[in-house]
Amino acid sequence: MNAQGISGRIRRRAGTVFLLVLFSWFAPGCFYGHPVVGILPREPDSDDDLSLFLFLFLAGGSTSSVVFPDRISVSLNSHVLFVLANGSVRAWGDGSNGRLGYDDTAIVGNGIGNSIIVEGDINFGGGTVRQVGTGNQHSCAIFTAGGARCWGFNNSGQLGQENMIRVGNGIGPSVSAVADISFGQSVVDIDGAGGGAAHTCAILADGTARCFGHGPLGALGYGNDSNVSNGIGPSISAAGAVPIGGTVTQIVAGDAHTCAVLSGGTARCWGEGDSGRTGYDATTDIGNLAGPSIIASDDLNVGGTVVQLAAGAQHTCALLSTGAVRCWGEADNGRLGYGNTTDVGDGIGPSIAAAGDVPVGGRVIQITAGAQHTCALLDTLAVRCWGEGDNGRLGYNSTADVGDGAIDIQTAGDVPVGGSVAQISAGSSTTCALLTNEAVRCWGQGDFLGLNINGTNVGDGIGSSIIAAGDVPYQ
Known part of the structure; x- marks a missing residue:
């Protein structure tokens, strides 16, 4: 099984003690998302039976992982997406720019506007969802069939529609009216970033990544400052695979920076380097026109095997195979959690390895x-x-x-x-x-x-x- 995933990754360590948890999340065989160990599929009893057993082995031993998708995603700007057990999606919080997908811009679930139950499911026009991701003012979903679709704010092409038209706000097209993003192959992971440098990154079935939206500062990683998929700069197809230098198993987008886990358990980051958020003991931007490339920057010295990354606005964290966090x-x-307010990885404060x-x-x-x-x-x-x-x-x-x-x-x-x-x-x-x-x-x-x-x-x-x-x- 592949171990593909993003910011909600769960992993286990093999052992003799286990907890059996039953979730009705997604069809057997859909193992992309975030790692957990010991997921065993079974044949469905009917078309509606999408149950699977998750064996979470929690005792000591070596680390390995398979995966399940992120079902809940909270954005860096006040909205939430949740995948129900039947594969439908509901959203709440700030609805500005259509980020909730209900063809309006109202707040949902605050006691003044509509409740979540009244708004109901986001209308995709068919299909079931297995994973969601949120940017600052936009949202994305991966369908069980392998396609992906984004909606909300679209000032830089972050929705992947080769234009800058907002989706789901009641003025632009509805979520059901737009097509899936044209990647040419199935999507196994997607994450959106916030702030003024809004962008989206996805992992495709072949282990390559595509990033689109705001290009300056290097968050897309293509070695230039061009926006991608905004109808002016290159299309997603023309931009091609982000030159990361390895097979990607997880990708996360922060505010103007992006990080990926590679198949060997290493990590690479690119984009804005301010405060050391990319981790290379410098504040140099990576992956833009002026800065070094992702490949030239090489692997981060995290001090262990990385199984999951999480990107905040201006900080990044890694979960190691030992169960430790850096x-x-x-x-x-x-x-950062170190008992101080000293930046890490900026070339002035400690390195990641030194911080421990x-x-x-x-x-x-x-x-x-x-x-x-x-x-x-x-x-x-x-x-x-x-x-x-x-x-x-x-x-x-x-x-x-x-x-x-x-x-x-x-x-x-x-x-x-x-x-x-x-x-x-x-x-x-x-x-x-x-x-x-x-x-x-x-x-x-x-x-x-x-x-x-x-x-x-x-x-x-x-x-x-x-x-x-x-x-x-x-x-």
């Missing part, structure tokens, strides 16, 4: 990076978060920062989510968790949580706790 880039608010493991306090099986905070899913199926605490985005019933030297991650402990977590996703001021019982819980800025609570924050010590707020009513 982070680099901008350290403000403690988002983030003191999470347990074996990590998935990481996610928001704009200014980071969260990890442990092998206990508990979550720990660090970085900026504003709005309660860390979930500790406080707005205090964690990981900056005042409060360390282990002192903060597990986020009181109220259940076992299967996947975690961090955004700008919001964090969401998919629980093993198919419930979704979100915390942070209240307007965008889908809880119909009219702007009341969750997890900040003033509004409700995560447990008191309860499950997101998505159906």
Whole structure:
């Protein structure tokens, strides 16, 4: 089985102790997404039976992985996508520029606009979805048939439609009216970036990557400053494969930078180098007209085998095969987790290898990076978060920062989510968790949580706790 994936990757270490979890997520045989070990498909009992068993082996031993797709994705700018068990997608949060895909720009799930249930499923015009990804103001989905489609803001060609027309906002075309992005082969992974340098990157079935949208600063990696797929610069087909120098198994997009895991467990980053977010002990942009190429920059010295990457706005984190986490880039608010605010990988502060493991306090099986905070899913199926605490985005019933030297991650402990977590996703001021019982819980800025609570924050010590707020009513 291939191990393809993006920012919600889960992995296991082989052993004798295992937890059996049953999810009805996607058809047997669809193993692209983020790694977990021991996924065993079975034949469906009927056309509607899409169940599979996930054996999460959590004891010691060597590392290996297969994969499942990201079902929940929180953007770096206040919206959320969720894939239901039947392969339909629902969205909530900020709807500006059509990013939710409901042919309007209204906020969904804030208690003033429509609820998630009233809005219902995004209309794709047919097909089921197995994976979603979000940019700052745009969204993307991969269908079980292998196609991919994006909608929302389109100022640089980040939707892949060879134009700059917004999709899903009620003025431009609806999501169902646009065609799948023309890659010429199946898509196994997709991720969108935010900020002024909006771009999207996808991994295709042959292990190559395509990036499109905003080209200056090198986030696309093509060695020039051209936007791709905006109707003015080159098309996706003309731009071709990003010259990364290896088979890509995961790709993540931050704000103006991009990183990939290669098949040998190495990692490479390109784009804007400010604050050391690319990790090469410099702040030089990579992959643009003026800077070095991705291949010339070579592999990052992460200090171990990489099984998953997560990109925030200006920082990046890697999950290693040992279950350890290493982070680099901008350290403000403690988002790197090292107990200080010293940038890592910029040539002034420590290198990634010198900074060492983030003191999470347990074996990590998935990481996610928001704009200014980071969260990890442990092998206990508990979550720990660090970085900026504003709005309660860390979930500790406080707005205090964690990981900056005042409060360390282990002192903060597990986020009181109220259940076992299967996947975690961090955004700008919001964090969401998919629980093993198919419930979704979100915390942070209240307007965008889908809880119909009219702007009341969750997890900040003033509004409700995560447990008191309860499950997101998505159906």
